[in-house]
Amino acid sequence: MTARSNFVVIAILLGGSLARAQNAAVQQVPGRRMPVQQVVMLRNARVIDGTGAAPQEHVSLLLRNGKIEQVGGAEMAAPAGAQVHDLTGKTVMPGLISAHSHLGLIVDDAESSATGYTRENVTGQLIQYERYGVTTILSLGLNRDLVFVLRDEQQAGRLAGASIFTAGRGIGVPDGAPPLLSAADQIYRPTTDKDARRDVDEMAAQRVDIIKIWVDKLHGKVPEMTPEIYKAVIDEAHKRHVRVAAHEYALEDAKQLVADGVDVLAHSVRDQVVDDVFVRSMKQHHVWYVPTFTVDESAYIYAQNAAFMQTPFFQQAAGAKLMAKFSAPGYAEKIMQDPQTAQHQKDFEVGQKNLKKLFDAGVSVGFGTDSGALPGRIPGFAEHHELALMVRAGLTPLQAITAATGENAKLLHAGDRGTIAPGKRADLLVLDADPLVDIGNTQRIFAVYHDGHNIVDLPGRTK
Numbered sequence: 001m002t003a004r005s006n007f008v009v010i011a012i013l014l015g016g017s018l019a020r021a022q023n024a025a026v027q028q029v030p031g032r033r034m035p036v037q038q039v040v041m042l043r044n045a046r047v048i049d050g051t052g053a054a055p056q057e058h059v060s061l062l063l064r065n066g067k068i069e070q071v072g073g074a075e076m077a078a079p080a081g082a083q084v085h086d087l088t089g090k091t092v093m094p095g096l097i098s099a100h101s102h103l104g105l106i107v108d109d110a111e112s113s114a115t116g117y118t119r120e121n122v123t124g125q126l127i128q129y130e131r132y133g134v135t136t137i138l139s140l141g142l143n144r145d146l147v148f149v150l151r152d153e154q155q156a157g158r159l160a161g162a163s164i165f166t167a168g169r170g171i172g173v174p175d176g177a178p179p180l181l182s183a184a185d186q187i188y189r190p191t192t193d194k195d196a197r198r199d200v201d202e203m204a205a206q207r208v209d210i211i212k213i214w215v216d217k218l219h220g221k222v223p224e225m226t227p228e229i230y231k232a233v234i235d236e237a238h239k240r241h242v243r244v245a246a247h248e249y250a251l252e253d254a255k256q257l258v259a260d261g262v263d264v265l266a267h268s269v270r271d272q273v274v275d276d277v278f279v280r281s282m283k284q285h286h287v288w289y290v291p292t293f294t295v296d297e298s299a300y301i302y303a304q305n306a307a308f309m310q311t312p313f314f315q316q317a318a319g320a321k322l323m324a325k326f327s328a329p330g331y332a333e334k335i336m337q338d339p340q341t342a343q344h345q346k347d348f349e350v351g352q353k354n355l356k357k358l359f360d361a362g363v364s365v366g367f368g369t370d371s372g373a374l375p376g377r378i379p380g381f382a383e384h385h386e387l388a389l390m391v392r393a394g395l396t397p398l399q400a401i402t403a404a405t406g407e408n409a410k411l412l413h414a415g416d417r418g419t420i421a422p423g424k425r426a427d428l429l430v431l432d433a434d435p436l437v438d439i440g441n442t443q444r445i446f447a448v449y450h451d452g453h454n455i456v457d458l459p460g461r462t463k
């Protein structure tokens, strides 16, 4: 038995501890990719193609060499030797893409760590994303240079897990945001615009996918990045043909960033409901908006004994240590008495209103969670839960799914993925039930294909 097939077997032991399975997988898997790719034919599926179009019924998909080779109807013939799977009653959608996640900042999903950016930990997180059907992530800052080594290995087919896009270290503020523990080579905190330009040049040379900046005074507690610094960052990045994504919180900051050329707002505006001036400016400047509801909701929802916390889908992603934290005596009381909790609840609701307003006005909406930044923002689970929170905000399930697939591929300039069409990567989520009826059905994962590889196995497959 190969390490690869061991992993698949372990991963489908859904009755057992997937936290344990995950650890076993981490030990076995580094350096692997399945050597041989089968030609796979998926038949009779309902397909949500990621473009926003209505679903198609009775679709056949032919997967070869990591790509979707052909999309057709029931009449499509299977090539000789193809593995054929009848997906009657199943729904196929593109693998999820998170345009705001982080690697290596938490350990065991349970603790923040300045020393967690290790090969073993990062690889384990990539595998967890992939197994949950999140086939591509943008690690939006606070990456050590190891990320470039891992990205290269992955592109050479030698590393498991979700496909890595990265913002490298990113640019924060001395004694300011981001207030996270980090190693010396994990973030830049320039004090002059000249230094900021040098930092951008260094990241551009490392071929980052986007530059990340933090523009937030954290409710007046810390110094904020000055417009002089972020204007220099945006200008220098654009000279190098790299775009800039901003962590922001306040409407006034968001307005200024958009006016000064930022390309992506990587969180909801949360201090107030956005006005029409901002809406027009977002559209005029073609700026992407990524809500990340998980950021605020994850600060308090686990103290409310939410129903989803009883599901294996949640518990296996959270892992034993985080589950123990949630059920520890006094945990819920501590959260509910924390003065920040009311602020998070208020910010969450303002963010919900703003998504609906911006979406309805035609602003480009992407998808991200900030998973992996702090314990409770759980890689893999957070992405499915975020879809539900976007629906809570007033999007339809189809609109939320489109943001997380086809639209996010556009945000990432990753035209090779995000939709189901000939020539696209075979990154697919196969579901037991239709997520357009209930967005919670994205959690009913029957199979995951990443790069044509069957990551979560097909139970009862027909061979």
Ligand SMILES: [Zn+2]
Residues within 6 Å of the ligand: 100, 101, 102, 140, 370, 373
């Ligand atoms: Zn973040």
